[in-house]
Amino acid sequence: MRKRLAVLVAAAMCLVLVAFLVPLAILLRSVTADRAVTAATAKAQSLTSLVATSDAAALRPAVDQLNTTAGHPVTVFLPDGTVLGAPTPRTPGVTLAAAQGGSLTVDDAAGREILVAVQGLPRGTAVVRAFVDRAELTRGLGSAWLVLAGLGLVLLALGVVVADRLARSIVRPVHELAAVSRRLAEGDLDARAVPGGPGEVRSVAAALNLLAARIRDLVRQEREAVADISHRLRTPLTVLRLDAESLRDAGEAERITGHAESLERQVTALIDQARARDSAPGSCDAASVVGERAEFWSVLAQDQDRAVTVEVAPGPLPVAAGPAELAACLDALLGNVFAHTPEGTGYAIRLTGTSEGARLEVSDEGPGFDFDDVSRGASGAGSTGLGLDIARQTARASGGTFTVTREPGARIVLELGKPLGMP
Template identity: 60%
Template sequence: MRRRLTLLVAATTTLVLVAFLVPLALLLRTVAQDRAVVAANADVQSLVSLVGTADPDSLRLTVDQLAATADRPVTVYLPDGTILGDQVAPTPAVRLATLGRSLTTSDARGREILVAVQGRADGTAVIRTFVSVAELNRGVHQAWAVLAGLGAVLILLGLAVADRLARRLVRPITELSVVSHRLANAELDARAQPGGPPELREVAGALNHLAGRIQDLLREERERVADLSHRLRTPLTALRLEAESLADPADTARVTAGVDALERAVTGLIRQARRRSAVPDGESAAADAARVVRERVEFWSVLAEDTGRAVSVDLATGPVAVGVAVDDLAAAVDALLGNVFAHTPDNTGFAVTLAVRAGGGAVVTIADNGPGMPAGLIHRGASQAGSTGLGLDIARRAAQASGGRLGLDTGSSGAVVTLELGPPATPVGPATPG
C-alpha cells in the first residue's frame, strides 16, 4: 500500500509538472527569440535617420562601429550599389526591400531583418541585419535545464512527502494487524494504540473493545465451568459415602476407585478452567504415555471383567514421553476406551497397544472385535448412538496439540482407533514411577 501511494503521488506530480513546465519552456523560448529580434530591430532603427541624410563616408564609419558593437552582421545597401558594413551579397529579400518594403524572413540559419529607407535623392536604401539561431536561443537551454532541475526537485519532494504520509497511514494498519495476530494466538492482553486518521483510530478502538469483550466472555465461561465442576463435588461426596456403606469390600473398593478418578477429573477441570491455558507459561506439556495408558487400562479392566470382555494389552517398556499433559492424555484414553464399551455389546474383547512413534512420541492403538463404530463420530458433537459425540473429538484435540493425529478404521470385523502423539517440545527426564 505504501509503494502504491508513492507511485500514485509520483504519477500525479509528474503530470502536473509536465502540464506546467512544457508550456513555460515554450514561452521562455519565444520570449528569448522576441528579445533578440527586438534588439536587432533597435540597432537597425538607430541607423534609419542617418542612412536617409548622411553621405557615404560618414555613414560607413557609423555602420562599421555598430557592426563591431552589435555582435551581429549589419549591412547597408545604397541605391548606387555601394555596400557598407559587412560585405554580404544582396539576397532576394534585399532586392525586394529596395522596392520600398521592410520585411523579416526566416530560414534554418536564423532571421533576416530588412528595413527600407526612403527619402534619399538617389533612391531607396536598405539596412540589413541577421540574427542567428544561436542568438535567438541564447539562454534558452540554460533556462530549460533550470526548469528540469526544478521539476526533479519537486518530484523528489512530493515523493518524500507522500512516503511520509503513507508511512503514517500504513504504520497504524500494520500495528492493527500485529495486534489481531496476537489476539488470534490467545494473547488477550494485546491492545492497539489508536493512531493515524480518525477512521483507523476508530478501528483500533473497536479492536480493543472486541479484545476486552473476548476476555470478559472467556472469564465468564471459565467461571461457569469451574462453578459447574465444583457443584459436582457434592454428589461425588454422597456417592463416596454410599460406596463406603456397601457390604462387599471388593465392590466398595471398586466404586471408591471410580469416584476417586471422577473427582480427580473434576479437580483437573476446575484447575484448567481457572488458568489461562492448559500449560503454564514457560513449560511444555509432557507425559509418560506408557504409565498413563497402563493406569487407564487397569481402571477399565474392572468393568471389562464385569462385562465379560477379554482385554489384550501390549505396552512399550520404559517411559515414552509425549507432548500432551497427563490429564489430557488420560481423558483421551478414557474417551477411546469408553467408546468401546458404548458401541460394542458385552463379551466383546478389545486390544490396547502402545508403540514408540518414529521421530519421537507414541502410537496408541485400540482395536475391538465388535461391529464397528458408526461413521461421523470423529466430528465434534456428532453421534449416532445417543452419546454426546465429544469422545473422539477430545482424543483428536489431544493428538493435534502434541503434533500428531487421530485415525479411525471401522468395518465389519471391528473398529481400530489410532492415536498418534508427538514428542514434547522440550526434552524431559525419566519419569518418576507412580
C-alpha cells in the first residue's frame, strides 16, 4: 500500500510537471530567440539614419565600427550595388525587402536575417541586413532547460518523500493492527491495538479491541463452563466408587473401583486443561500410554469375544502430546469401536516409531463408516461426533496429521510429532 501510494503520487506529479514545464520550456525558447532578434534589430536600425544621409565613403567606417562588437554581423546593401560591412551574398530576402521597401525577418537553416529597408535614396532603396545565427538564437537555452529539468526532479523527489511519509503514517497503524490480530490468533487474548493514524484506522483499532475483549470473555466463560460441568461429575463418580467398594465380590469391586478412579483422573485432567490458559504442549512416552490403555480395554474386549491385535514398538517413543490427551484420544477411538461395531468384531492397535515421532493406527473389522462427513459434531450413528475430532486435535496439536479410511472396516492413522527441542 505504501509503495502504491508513492507510485500514484509520483505519476500524478509527473503529469503536473510535464503540463507545467513543457510550456515553460517552449516559452523560454521563444524568449531567448526574441531577445537575440531584438538586439539584432536594434543594431540594424541604428544605421538607418546614416544610410539615409551619408554616402558610401562616410558610411563604411560606421558600419565597420559597428561590426567590431561581438555577434550580429551587419551588412548594408546600397542601391548602386555597393556592399558595406560583413561580406555576404545578396540573398532573396534582401531583394524582396528592397522591392517592397519594408522590414522583413527571414529564417533559414543557418539562422535568421533581420532586414531593414531605407527608402528615399537617390538611386533607390538600401537594405540594412543583420544576421543572427542558429547558435545565438538558442544561446543559454540548454542550461535553462537543464535547470528546469533539475527543478522538476527535485519537486518530484520532494513529492515522493512527502507522499511516502503520509503513506507511512497510514500504513504503520494498519501493520500494527495486523500484528495485534496475529497475536490474538496465536492465543494472546490480552493483545490490544493502540488507536492511531486516520480516523478510519482508529475506528478499526477500537473495533478490534472490542472484539478481543469479547473473545476473551467468551473463552473465559467457556473454560469455566467446562470446568464446572467436569466438576459436577465428581459427585456421581464418588458415589459410584463407594458403591463399588460395597460390593461383596472383592475382585469385581476392585475392578470397578479402578475404572472409577481412572475416570476421576480424566475428569481432573479435563478441569485442569479447561482452567489452563496458555500452557505449552505436553509430552509423554507414547509406548507406555498406548500399552496401558490397550490393556485397559482388553478386559472389555474379552467379555465381548473380540479378537485384539496389539503391536506396540518398544519405548520410549516421545511425542508432543500429554499423557492425558493421548489416553483420551485412544479411549475415544476404541470407544467408537465398542459402540459402533457388533460384539465379536476384532480390532487392532499398532504403534511404531518414525523419524518425525510416532505412528498410531487403530483399525477394526466392522462395517466401516456409513457417513462421509467426519468433521467435528458430525455423526452417522446418533453420537455426539466428537470422538474423531478429539483424535484429530491431538494429532494436529503435536504437529502431526490425522487420516481416516472408511472401507473395508474403519482405519484411523495418527502421525504424532516429536516434542519441541528434540532432534
